[in-house]
Amino acid sequence: MAEPLQVTELDFDQIKQNLKTFLKSQSEFTDYDFEGSGLSVLLDILAYNTHYNAYYLNMVANEAFMDTALLRDSVISHAKVLGYVPYSRKAPRAVINFTVNTSTNVASTLTIPKGFSFLSNEVDGVSYNFVTLEETKVTKANTDFTFLNLPIHEGQLITYNFTHDQTTNPKQIFSLPDTNIDISTLFVSVRNSISNTDSEIYTLISDASAATTTSSVFYLQENRGERYAIYFGDDVIGKKIPNGAIVSVTYLITNGTAANKANNFVATGVLADSLGNSQTDFIIDPVSESSGGAERESVDNIKFAAPLQFTTQNRLVTFKDYETYIQKVYPAIDSVSVWGCEDESPPKFGIVYISLKPKQNYFISDAEKQRIIDEIIKPKAIVAIQTVILEPEFLYLLVSSSVTYDQNKTALTQQQLITAIRNAILSYKTTNLDKFSSQFILSKVQDTIDSVDTNAILGSTISVRLQKRFTPTLNSSTPYIIKFNTPLRRGTIGNKLSSTKFTVMDSQGVDREVQFDEIPQSFSGITSIQVTNPGSGYTSQPRITIEGDGAGANASATILNGRLQNIEIINRGIDYTRAIVTITGGGGSGATASAVIDGRVGTIRTVYYDTLSQRQVVDESAGEIDYDAGVVTVNNILIKSVESTDGEIRMSIESEKGIISTRKDTIITIDETDPTSISTTLETV
Secondary structure (H helix, E strand, O other), rough: OOOOOOOOOOOEEEHHHHHHHHHHHHHOOOOOOOOOOOOHHHHHHHHHHHHHHHHHHHHHHHHHOOOOOOOOHHHHHHHHHHHOOOOOOOEEEEEEEEEEEOOOOOOOOOEEOOOEEEEEEOOEEEEEEEOOOOOEEEEOOOOOOOOOEEEEEEEEEEEEEEEOOOOOOOOOOOEOOOOOOEEEEEEEEEEOOOOOOOEEEEEOOOOHHHHOOOOEEEEEEEEEOEEEEEEEOEEEEEEOOOOOOEEEEEEEEHHHHOOOOOOOOOOOOEEEEEEOEEOOOOOEEEEEEEEEEEEOOOHHHHHHHHHHOOOOOOEEOHHHHHHHHHHHHHHOOEEEEEEHHOOOOOOOOOEEEEEEEOOOOOOHHHHHHHHHHHHOOOOEOOOOOEEEEEEEEEEEOOOOEEEOOOHHOOOOOOHHHHHHHHHHHHHHHHHHOEEEEOOOEEEHHHHHHHHHOOEEEEEEEEEEEEEEOOOOOOEEEEEEEEEEOOEEOOOOOOOEEOOOOOOEEEEOOOOOEEEEEEEEEOOOOOOEEEEOOOOEOOOOOOOEEEEOEEEEEEEEEEOOHHHHHEEEEEEEEEOOOOOEEEEOOOOEEEEEEEEEEEEHHEEEEEEEEEOOOOOEEEEEEEEEEEEEEEEEEEEEEEOOOOOOHHHHHEEEEEOOOOEEEEOOOOEEEOOOOOOOEEEEEEEEO
16 A cells, blocks of 8 residues: 655655655656656655745745735735834934025025025035925024024925826826935925916825815835835825826935934035125034934834734823834934823822933933924823923943853953953843843843853853943032932942042141941841821820831931921931831821831942042031932032042942832943943853
8 A cells, every 4th residue: 555645744855856756656666766766856855845835835824814915015014003103214304503604684584495405514425415394494694694403404405296197007106216315304295287387286195084084195115125115095085186286295314323423514506685796704613413314114124013003092191102112213223211290209290201212322312302292192191191201310320240260171362251251241221221121130130141152151150230330510519310220239348339439628628538338237127217297286296116126226307387307317217128117196197207227228338449448428417318219318518529530420339139120211231431441250160
């Protein structure tokens, strides 16, 4: 009996072997030598054909679903079903103050036309062209025309005219021939015929429910070959354009991210005022360098963002709505964090806070932030909700590792092994950090180090310190709040908070180069008692009772207008790790308070070391550390200068936990440019 043909194997060699097995089971080929015969070639052809068909069908099945599709055209097709249009390249935008000097104060006006060009300074050896996208007119003031906060965009304005032929193009779809366009700059106008000189402006619409049968709107989609196309309504959802209409499309072709950071512009054209006088005496003052340039949306990002935008239904209501929409329309950002004012301390209402991390810079200009709020967020946000954009806070990690290895089991030198470990840590950083809501997991990093050379590395130990950087206001007595936003470890003699050096004046009027230093605590008393509810109706001082696992703490209350104003510690007590405060008597009710234990609040001081390396204290109580909240508060301090060349003070302390998580506007990162960020010592066996 013939062997059944196996159809489950799709590998070429296995297909060919299955065909041989099938033929050998036939009486005609029982002792046939397939390897040395011409039939072997025919089996190759059959196997190849089967393999090709199997691969083709597998790919067809993959491309039929957004999750598994690999081709951009397939992903775009799926995104269309969800009403998602991938973002194009984004042109960098700069803001300038443009002044035109004249020799007369005769009243007149001056108009900068759409498309007026400026040339930037060189960025990586290339100067970029910037243009105005709107016509702007001003009236002369004295002898000057002044255009304040004039926005200019990088690229070249291109215009194409299409003639609509109902016979060859019944769907009214017009493909734009360029790939590197910024679709946000599209300007479309329509003339009903070639003899008609009147043009009607059509606007881009993404919400079909907002269009009527007479709306002058157009729609946008991405077609094959990474080219966009516009199309018009059907007299039901948007007005249909007539046969023979002339469609004029203007847009910006841009270099995207390459032109970010361009600055110092010069005008390349000549202007004429309303009196016909040519003007060429220009003064250009940069307000903000170019930023916001971005590349076309990637396939992976489309697959992630399209379903999320579909759930928002073109509204900004939830946190995810904001995150998805902002990343789509402002692709120059690498990460976004959104939270409500109810999460602030104290809580507020009616405000949405947003923090943005750009892809290339560590900041976004104030002018660009306001543009994002006004042009991107407000049109979609709920009425009466205010938006505030905050700078991201960076939490830097200092990773120290001690690695034990067998030098006889590796071909790497010590320096090569140290470099390989550093690269592995930086690879972990790139994959897991540098975004909002990221996590640093100590055990995972240790596994990453051990896997650098599994043959030679026997084990490793890691310690991680957290570093915050802040720029002080020099020569001004100022308090500072440094937020690590993660629990901190209480210091010991050998492992405590420290900082880089800065200069202050001591009590004798002598300049001292000092640093912050944590005071290790060997006791646990009550630091303070915070009033959480002042109550009402108190006519006399109530009794304050402190109960806990320590002893000796007591306090007294102060009453103002029948309410509990504050509670003052009389005796801090000792050995407390927890405490409950009870308020009784006094004729009133409702007052509550909570105790703050010394063990979770530390003190920092400023110190320097004299010529004998003896520590000298300048300010014994320069500030406090809240270990649980991860906040360091520095009291009013007058800093005259700092040691670092970048003008920052670096403060570092060890984390309380091996898993470092942050919230809100904090990004965990490792500074690759700082040689102290990653340090490795090797021990041989």
